[in-house]
Amino acid sequence: MAFGSTLAAASDPHAARKARGAFFTPPEIARFIASWAVRRGDERILEPACGEAEFLVEAARCARERAAGPSAEGVALVGYELHESTASAARDRLAAEGVRCSILAGDFLGIEPQAAFDAVIGNPPYVRFQSLGGRQREAVSRISRQSGVAVSALTSLWMPFVLHATAFLTQGGRLGMVLPAELLAVNYAAPLRQFLMDSFAAVQLVTFEESVFPEVQEEVVLLLADGWQRGSSKAITWHQCNGLDDLASPRVASYRPHGAGRRWSGLFASRESLQSLEWLGAQGAFAPLGQWGRIALGAVTGRNGYFVLSEKEARRWGLGAGDVTPLCPPGSKHLRRLSYTADDHRLARLDGRGVYLFRPQGEPSEAARRYIEQGERDGVAAAYKCRTRSPWWRVPLPAVPDAFITYMNAYGPNICTNEASVALLNSCHGLYFHEGIEDGVRELLPLACLNSATMLGAEVVGRAYGGGMLKLEPREAALLPVPAPSLVAACAGELRAVRPYVERALEKRDFDAAVTLVDAVLIARTGADEAGYAQMKSCATLMRLRRKKRSKAKKVTP
Numbered sequence: 009m010a011f012g013s014t015l016a017a018a019s020d021p022h023a024a025r026k027a028r029g030a031f032f033t034p035p036e037i038a039r040f041i042a043s044w045a046v047r048r049g050d051e052r053i054l055e056p057a058c059g060e061a062e063f064l065v066e067a068a069r070c071a072r073e074r075a076a077g078p079s080a081e082g083v084a085l086v087g088y089e090l091h092e093s094t095a096s097a098a099r100d101r102l103a104a105e106g107v108r109c110s111i112l113a114g115d116f117l118g119i120e121p122q123a124a125f126d127a128v129i130g131n132p133p134y135v136r137f138q139s140l141g142g143r144q145r146e147a148v149s150r151i152s153r154q155s156g157v158a159v160s161a162l163t164s165l166w167m168p169f170v171l172h173a174t175a176f177l178t179q180g181g182r183l184g185m186v187l188p189a190e191l192l193a194v195n196y197a198a199p200l201r202q203f204l205m206d207s208f209a210a211v212q213l214v215t216f217e218e219s220v221f222p223e224v225q226e227e228v229v230l231l232l233a234d235g236w237q238r239g240s241s242k243a244i245t246w247h248q249c250n251g252l253d254d255l256a257s258p259r260v261a262s263y264r265p266h267g268a269g270r271r272w273s274g275l276f277a278s279r280e281s282l283q284s285l286e287w288l289g290a291q292g293a294f295a296p297l298g299q300w301g302r303i304a305l306g307a308v309t310g311r312n313g314y315f316v317l318s319e320k321e322a323r324r325w326g327l328g329a330g331d332v333t334p335l336c337p338p339g340s341k342h343l344r345r346l347s348y349t350a351d352d353h354r355l356a357r358l359d360g361r362g363v364y365l366f367r368p369q370g371e372p373s374e375a376a377r378r379y380i381e382q383g384e385r386d387g388v389a390a391a392y393k394c395r396t397r398s399p400w401w402r403v404p405l406p407a408v409p410d411a412f413i414t415y416m417n418a419y420g421p422n423i424c425t426n427e428a429s430v431a432l433l434n435s436c437h438g439l440y441f442h443e444g445i446e447d448g449v450r451e452l453l454p455l456a457c458l459n460s461a462t463m464l465g466a467e468v469v470g471r472a473y474g475g476g477m478l479k480l481e482p483r484e485a486a487l488l489p490v491p492a493p494s495l496v497a498a499c500a501g502e503l504r505a506v507r508p509y510v511e512r513a514l515e516k517r518d519f520d521a522a523v524t525l526v527d528a529v530l531i532a533r534t535g536a537d538e539a540g541y542a543q544m545k546s547c548a549t550l551m552r553l554r555r556k557k558r559s560k561a562k563k564v565t566p
C-alpha cells in the first residue's frame with residue numbers, strides 16, 4: 009500500500025474515500041507513466057488529483073535521473089487535491105522525499121486553465137455524475153462548453169477531468185493517465201475518444217490481462233497521449249501486458265478504429281471476427297436488440313430483505329393478494345433458461361424463495377399496516393431509496409416485462425421470456441417487445457440469441473468488471489447484436505427443432521453446447537461462412553477467458 013495509507017485510512021474512512029474516488033495508484037504504474045512523461049528533467053508537470061503524491065514522487069525521481077544531478081530543481085511539480093488532509097499527507101511525503109512541489113488543496117475542476125505544463129499525469133477520480141454536487145455539475149458543463157466535447161449525464165468525473173487537464177498543456181504536451189477501461193467502450197465516452205484522436209499526434213494505450221488495481225472493480229487502461237495540438241492520430245499503439253511485470257516489455261500492436269469516436273473495445277477482438285459481425289448487420293440478418301423492444305431497469309426496493317417475501321412469510325403476516333405482487337425471485341441464476349414459466353414460479357414458491365413483493369396497491373390492509381409498522385421499527389423507512397419516496401413502503405414498480413435479460417454475466421447475456429408474468433427486481437433488466445413482432449417469433453428470441461455473433465457482440469458492447477463479469481447497462485443491452493426478427497421468423501422451424509437440446513444443455517450449464525446448436529441453425533440461414541462463425545466463436549471465447557483470468561488475480565481489501 010502507498011505511503012500514508014494507514015494514516016489516511018484513520019482520518020478518512022473508506023466510504024468517504026470511495027465517494028470522492030480516492031483509490032491510489034500502485035507505484036509501478038505511477039513510475040511507468042512518470043518515466044514516459046519526464047524526458048529531459050526540466051519539465052513542468054501537473055497532477056490534477058494527486059492523492060498522496062505517488063505520481064509526483066515518481067516524476068521527481070525520473071527528473072533526477074534524467075537531469076543526471078542530485079536535485080530535482082529542474083522539474084516544476086504542481087498537484088491539486090480536493091481532500092485537505094490527503095493534500096497535507098502528500099506535502100509531508102514530498103518533504104520526506106526531499107521534493108519541492110506545490111500541492112494546492114481544492115477542486116481542480118474549478119481552476120481556470122493556463123496552458124503552462126509540458127505534461128499532465130495522474131489517476132483522476134471515478135465518481136458518477138449523479139453523485140456530484142451542484143457546483144461540480146456547473147464546472148462539468150463549463151468544461152464541456154470550453155472543450156466543445158459533449159459530456160452526458162451518464163458520465164463519471166474522470167471524463168471532464170481528462171478534458172480539463174488537456175487545457176493545461178502547452179502545445180506538444182503529453183497526457184499520461186490511468187483511466188477506467190470504459191473509455192474504450194461506453195457510448196458517452198465517444199466524443200472524448202474522438203477528441204483524443206483529433207487533438208494528439210500519437211495515442212498509446214496500455215491494457216492488462218490481470219487485475220492490477222485491486223481496490224477498483226472496473227478494469228483500467230493507461231492512456232499515453234503525446235503531441236497536444238501537433239496533429240491528429242489515425243491509429244492507436246497498443247501495449248498488451250499480462251500484469252505489472254510486463255510493463256517493461258509488452259506485446260505491441262497497432263489498432264486502427266473504424267472511426268475515431270467508435271468503440272475501441274474491438275482492440276481485444278480480431279479484425280476478422282469483427283468484420284464477420286459487421287457483415288451480419290449489413291445483410292440485415294442481425295440487428296441491435298433495441299429493434300426488438302425497449303430495455304429497462306427492474307424495481308429498486310431499497311431493502312430486499314424487507315420487501316421480498318416468501319409465501320410462508322406472507323402467510324405469517326396474513327398478507328393478502330392486494331398487499332403483495334408476484335415477483336421473479338431475486339438473483340439471475342434461475343433465469344439462465346429460455347423461459348420462466350408459471351410452473352417454475354410455483355416450484356420457486358414451494359422452495360421457499362422470495363416470490364412476493366410487499367406492495368399494497370391501494371389502502372393497506374390491517375395486516376399490511378402491521379407489516380409497515382414493523383418496517384418502521386426496523387428502520388427500513390429511513391433506508392436510502394425508501395426515505396426519498398412517499399409513502400416509503402410503495403416501491404415504484406415498472407410494468408411486468410415480456411422477458412428478462414441477465415446483465416451480470418460470467419458467460420454471456422441470457423434472455424428468458426416471462427411466461428409467469430411476474431414483476432422484476434433490478435437483478436435483471438426487463439425487455440418490452442415492440443408492437444408488430446408476433447408471439448411465435450418473440451418466444452424464439454432467447455433461443456436465437458444463444459449464438460457466437462451475439463456472444464462476441466456482448467463482449468464488445470459490454471464492460472468487463474474486475475470480478476471477471478461482463479456487465480450490460482440497458483443502453484448497452486439495446487446495442488447487443490442479435491438475430492433480426494425476420495431471420496428468426498425464417499428459421500423458426502429449425503429453432504423449434506433444436507430447442508429441447510438447447511434446454512438440456514442449459515440445464516447442464518453447458519453454454520458452449522447451446523451456442524453450437526444455435527450456430528448450426530443460423531449459419532445455414534444467414535449464408536455466412538463457417539469460418540466467419542468459427543472466428544467469432546473463438547474470439548468471444550478468448551475475450552471471455554481474458555475477463556475470467558482477471559477475476560483470478562489476487563484481491564487486496566482496502
Ligand SMILES: C[S@@+](CC[C@H](N)C(=O)[O-])C[C@H]1O[C@@H](n2cnc3c(N)ncnc32)[C@H](O)[C@@H]1O
Pocket residue numbers: 028029030031032033056057058059060061062063088089090091094114115116117130131132133134
Ligand atoms: C483515484 S484517486 C488518485 C490519487 C492519485 N492520483 C493516485 O493515483 O494515487 C483520485 C484523487 O482525486 C481526489 N479528488 C477527487 N475529486 C477531486 C477534485 N475535484 N479535484 C481534485 N482532486 C480530487 C480524491 O480525493 C483522490 O485523492
